[in-house]
């Protein structure tokens with residue numbers, strides 16, 4: 071699972087990235103701090119089945135019944151208007167987000183950066199304009215790549231062209247799934263039309279719909295800590311998937327946590343100050359953050375990641391175990407793995423995900439919550455705990 075961050079330069083993409091991954095990266099209050107993309111591991115959270123089964127276990131990824139599931143986060147260089155014609159750093163670096171199944175568009179909701187990423191007074195820039203120009207730049211980039219592939223498709227020597235298969239193969243490098251392509255072709259009634267007879271409008275419409283389906287975009291309204299009121303957000307919320315956030319606040323809290331100053335978990339709406347030997351300045355900063363959290367409920371980072379993976383992509387988490395009584399694996403680790411799977415995944419998909427042998431020798435599976443025996447085509451649900459019985463055992 072890859073989630074991509076993109077947006078105008080100097081809006082806080084790398085701050086978001088560092089807060090979510092704890093990987094130290096360059097952050098600076100000027101345009102184009104990031105040039106080489108950053109990739110790191112962030113976590114989405116979901117109830118661990120230890121809660122359901124009322125068992126106690128110590129697992130590095132279970133935090134008081136909340137399971138952390140790793141995903142890959144990608145942070146790329148910032149865009150400016152005209153990026154598609156080479157302005158700023160251009161838009162070629164968006165290629166680095168090809169793998170992303172969903173994109174988080176980081177916007178400076180406080181309006182304190184101009185269109186070229188230079189700092190200015192809060193409220194001077196209209197974030198709605200940023201949303202428009204950035205999404206336009208992104209569309210242009212996406213279409214450029216697909217149109218190139220489209221040309222190759224039409225020029226291919228494959229006389230018995232099978233539209234669906236050909237498109238799927240061509241676009242696989244962009245992490246566009248076969249089911250997304252099928253969905254869009256079907257929706258536009260293009261499934262049986264020879265692509266050589268498509269009109270330009272057909273191609274445009276197809277690529278637009280494919281972008282929306284295969285690379286959904288959500289908006290992280292960052293720097294909300296600088297906003298006096300949230301009126302601006304209300305103006306945008308109607309047409310877009312907008313989530314408030316303050317990446318800088320999350321970063322401060324994660325650093326304070328690492329130093330043992332506070333007890334805080336990403337997504338919390340408050341924190342506890344643990345030490346009394348911190349400076350007055352640090353105490354004031356932490357108290358200001360408490361006030362901010364009362365206003366916006368959380369820093370937003372965790373909600374944004376969770377919404378991307380579970381709310382928009384509808385992925386599910388499934389827990390394979392080897393012993394149905396202890397819910398452990400051979401090394402006695404309780405609920406050892408949490409597998410993140412696309413919606414509609416089956417038991418067979420889970421078996422494949424665990425190991426080839428598991429799938430090849432598949433006999434049947436047991437849903438541990440219902441104790442029912444299930445077959446390979448059974449559709450998995452979020453939170454399922456599954457034992458797979460296979461004739462081929464992993465060593």
Ligand SMILES: Nc1nc2c(ncn2[C@@H]2O[C@H](COP(=O)(O)OP(=O)(O)OP(=O)(O)O)[C@@H](O)[C@H]2O)c(=O)[nH]1
Nearest residue numbers: 079080081082083084085098102103104148317318
């Ligand atoms: N007040 C406030 N400042 C923030 C927030 N997030 C980031 N910043 C500041 O915004 C500036 C830019 O942050 P970066 O994370 O480097 O921004 P970027 O989008 O990665 O920038 P480029 O890589 O240059 O495109 C830095 O001074 C950050 O400290 C936030 O939530 N609130």
Ligand SMILES: [Mg+2]
Nearest residue numbers: 083084103104
């Ligand atoms: Mg950056």
